[in-house]
Amino acid sequence: MKKFSYLMLLMGTIFTLAACGNKESDKASSSATSESAKTVTVTDGNGKEIEVPVDPKKVVVFDMGMLDTMDELGLSQQVVGVPKKNLPDYLKQYDTNDYESIGGLKEPDMEKINELNPDLIIISGRQRDYQEELSKIAPTLFLGTDYQKGWASTEGNIETIGKVFDKEELVTEKLADLSKKIDEVKEKATASSDKALTVLVNEGELSAYGQASRFGIISDTLGFKMADDAIEASTHGQSVSFEYVLEKNPDIIFVVDRTKAIGGDTSKDNLSENPLIEQTKAAKNDKIILLSPDVWYLSGGGLQSTGQMIDEVGAALK
Known part of the structure; x- marks a missing residue:
């Protein structure tokens, strides 16, 4: 009888430990899911707030300026699709099998973009008419340059990229370098x-x-x-x-x-x-x-x- 009671007690302890283990596992899984689902709210080029994932790993990029910004920040591996038909020469490294072709600057390949299942899509003026349709696939961030605001608009767009990809300190350094170059040229031009x-x-x-x-x-x-x-x-x-x-x-x-x-x-x-x-x-x-x-x-x-x-x-x- 004592052996039977001891056996029951031992089995109860095992089940209790297993249950606790499962709870801890579930808790860890929940925490990981929460972390992967982390988002940030940014203001797009239209002046509207939009919620996008933080440091997205699969990004479709239409705007060449934002593509070269991501490249400069060491984020090329997070790009999955670009408009290869219209790549400027200085971005020809994206015309390889590592990146999918997503149509032209004015004619996105919606089927291909949907297949890529991106976490984020970045567009500018040439794709404005497709923004609503693209938003049905993934959060779509419009970062077109506002020529009325000039340099301030460019700075704002680049800072938004820094915020989305958690590269704010590096962006601050890069923008400071550009500002210095601007000041040097402006001083000569003004004189x-x-x-x-x-x-x-x-x-x-x-x-x-x-x-x-x-x-x-x-x-x-x-x-x-x-x-x-x-x-x-x-x-x-x-x-x-x-x-x-x-x-x-x-x-x-x-x-x-x-x-x-x-x-x-x-x-x-x-x-x-x-x-x-x-x-x-x-x-x-x-x-x-x-x-x-x-x-x-x-x-x-x-x-x-x-x-x-x-x-x-x-x-x-x-």
Whole structure:
């Protein structure tokens, strides 16, 4: 009888320990789930608050500036899909089998994105029409640059990336480096009497860009004086003629070649060979600055692209 009682007591103790063990296991599992489901609320480029996962491991990225920012922050392994059809040259490392092609900048491949089952999707202006549809697949963060705010908008977008991926200290350091470069160029540009004109050339057709435009970084952030202060601020620029350029007669002409960026007939895009452009002060002083078209037209607004843009514009002052 005593042996039987002892046996029952021993079995009861075993069951109790097993139950406790299961509770601890469940508790640990619950804690892990809670940790993996951790989110953060950020403000997107539309000024709206959105809840996104912290340090997401599977990210689809459409915006080239945000892609180069993630790359600069050492987050390339967390990217699973990019628009390979429109990758700028400086991001060609993403045109490999390690990353899926998710369509074009203006035509996302919704089926492929859905297959990837991402934790986060990052978009900008070119994908704005698809934001609602993409949000049904995963939290979709809009980080388009607000040209009215210029550098402040760029800073804000990069800081948002830092917050989402828990890289805030590193982002602060990187932005401080960019701010220093901006100040150095701005000091020289402000002291110079040279006036600049920024044009986009597309198969021989010209568009001019001024303040608060997609290329407004040149005047608004870097302090270059404009050859024309009345240029209409619009996404596609103000259509102008070669006669207009000669009339304004800028000391510096910054050129973004859209045709080179997206492909097409570039035979008419060499401004230096145009007889009217040859008469400008910019041509005579060898100050027609050809900006990297893939950076300026396809990208911009990121840690790497902004740094390159500052360097290219600053070269005009040397």
